[in-house]
Amino acid sequence: MDPARASLDRALHALAAIGPDLAGHANRIGAQLWSPPRIVIVGRLKAGKSTLVNALIGAPVAETAALEATHVVSVYQDGAPARAEAVLLDGTRRPIETVRGHVTTLPASADQVAYLQRWLPSAAIRDHTLIDTPGLATLTAENEARTHRVLIDGFEQTRTASVDADAAVFLFDSTPRADEIAFLKKLGFTPLTTLGVLSRADGFGEGALGVRDPLEHAAAHAAILAARMQDTVMTVLPVAGLLAETSHTGALTEADARALAALVGIEPFDLLDLLDSEAPDASVPVPPEVRGRLVDLLGEYGMIHGRAIAARGAAALNDWLVACSGVPQLRSVLAHHLGVFAGVQRAGRIIRELDLLAYSHPARDRIRGIVDQLRMDPALHTVVLFEHLQAMLDADPTSPVTSELRRLVEQPTAAGKLGLPPHATVDQVRAEAIQKRSWAHAQALSTMTAAEDAALVVLIRTYGLLAA
Ligand SMILES: Nc1nc2c(ncn2[C@@H]2O[C@H](COP(=O)(O)OP(=O)(O)OP(=O)(O)O)[C@@H](O)[C@H]2O)c(=O)[nH]1
Ligand SMILES: [Mg+2]
Structure with missing residues (x-):
């Protein structure tokens, strides 16, 4: 078990020990702890989302077509036997028949369906559940409304019908449009939990007959977009979804x-x-x-x-x-970057659920004690930094505090966290950490927002730990 999960598990056991009703809450929150992070695939109509889902799952389970294909949000998760359920807007679940892996008819009209839940016995989705969505800016206005409802409105409102994604893969087949970026921002993911995919790489630029090889051209364009969109996505990878599928x-x-x-x-x-x-x-x-x-x-x-x-x-x-x-590279980023930060985001959500309980429950002092201890736990330090990064991205994305937080979360080594080259010596790391701590102290004298106030407290503690 990884240390962060072990700490959260211990905290949930401590919560359950307080009283019988809290055992119920601990079980509910624990279900999130033990289920894999959820990655949602979003993007323009016909960008190749379902094709990519099929490639990642390793089976042609999602409908793909030259005409508009995906009408409802579909959640694909590892599980046997293969089966499907429709989750309706009121939270009720209805089983759905599948014929050779395909959903044939919905048990209610599409606008009554919040999302489809599909279980497939597949190792490819053991570490992260995939969520396929209808295309944005679709031919039919209802489809776009459905994606909004499940991902944004549903996110806050109806827990039962919401999809609760931890990270996003954002597909586009040329330069993304402003409305797509705006939609993405509304979903509330960070650049560390959003991966850009330049899809249809095999037809990029002048296509198959062009002078320039489309795959090579797409790779070069993806690198340009990654630099331009670094406030939105962790990186951009070129993918030829059809060849992948x-x-x-x-x-x-x-x-x-x-x-x-x-x-x-x-x-x-x-x-x-x-x-x-x-x-x-x-x-x-x-x-x-x-x-x-x-x-x-x-x-x-x-x-x-x-x-x-x-x-x-x-x-x-x-x-x-x-x-x-391009799928081997995509899988690697899913496993080592996006999936990891999705897990961090998930852990943060669990801590916030405990926060909510601490506000509302009669045993608030004991619950608060558990949460405070979690936030000071070294195993959850990255999770705490990530929470502050999210708050700063909302409050003041261009602040130097925001970029410091991002690097601390993103980089795995002490040198990397401080912006030093990988071969930096221990003395250099210590000196830089001390200098950054002084900088943070100075910043704390004149902060612009409450988020920055709170973030600097944690930055000072982090640099102190790095210096030690
Ligand atoms: N040449 C080529 N065709 C692709 C690629 N990816 C998808 N396609 C084709 O594009 C069409 C649409 O693909 P889908 O995967 O259904 O696209 P989608 O984004 O899920 O579409 P909606 O669900 O309708 O928004 C299909 O005919 C695919 O075969 C690709 O990388 N290269
Ligand atoms: Mg689709």
Whole structure:
């Protein structure tokens, strides 16, 4: 068990020991402690959200289509047997039939459904639950309203119907629009709990026929966007969701590889022409319906550039698709960064739930004692810093206190937390910590907001710990 979780678990046991009604609260809050963080996938209509969800889960469970596909928020969590429930706006739950993993009919009209909960036995979602959402700025106004309701309105109001996400993956296929960024800000995530994804990397820029390789171009553009959007996202990763879905869900067959290999030697431009035509052509070894299947699986980029690799078989083609997809890098960021900060955010939420109890319950003094002890616990130091970072991002995002807090939370080593290079000596670390502590003391004499007041108290303590 990680130390932060162990401390929270101990606190919940102490809470339960106070009285029988508090045992109920401890169980309710403990359920959050033991469930994996929730990551919500948001973005423009048709950005490729559901395709990416399928790739990450490793099975084609979310509906994807060229027309608007996702109508209700869907929560995908690890669990057996595979099953689904609709959670209605009034909090009631209704089981839903699935046919080979697909939801066929809803048990109520879509505007009565808060979200769908799906359980799938999949190791890929053991560490974080994924939430697929309807596209933003959708063709139908109701869909956008539904995303707002579950993520924003529902967030504060109806606990039963709210989705309670801990982090977000924000998808866009070019430069994000101002209204999308504004929506994202409303969700209340921090840059540490928001990952940008430049989707459809295989069609980026001039696309498959362009002079510049779209994957390389997308990677370069993602780096530019990451620098420009650092107040909103931790980083931006290029992802080719279609190639990811095909290669991660086992869709590709040996027959597909053979058919693709047979198209080798055709000029790219002629190949795309051929893909557009339905007519059988005796000179082409691959019939139109197989060509159609290949485009659906691989897209234009995958077809043009995959042909030579396909000659080595489906496994080689699959490996190449995985490498092109950007999913290995995405998984790594999910595991080592976004997932970690989602866990920090989750721990903070648990502490705030305890705060609420301390305000409202007759045993408030003893509960307050438990919470105060938690906030001083070294295992939860990052969680406390993160709470202050959230408050400062609201109160004064450009304050130097905010950037100090962000670095302290984000960097794993003492040198990194102080903005020093990784090879800094112990003496350098101590000197810098002492200097920063003096700086924080000086800042505390003239603060601009209550949030800054509170944050500086914790900064001073943190630099003291680092100096020691
Ligand atoms: N070429 C290419 N096509 C993609 C990619 N990602 C998704 N698509 C296609 O784009 C279409 C829409 O993808 P979805 O995953 O349904 O998009 P979505 O964001 O979930 O859409 P809504 O739920 O309607 O908002 C599908 O036909 C996908 O096959 C990609 O990386 N490359
Ligand atoms: Mg979708």
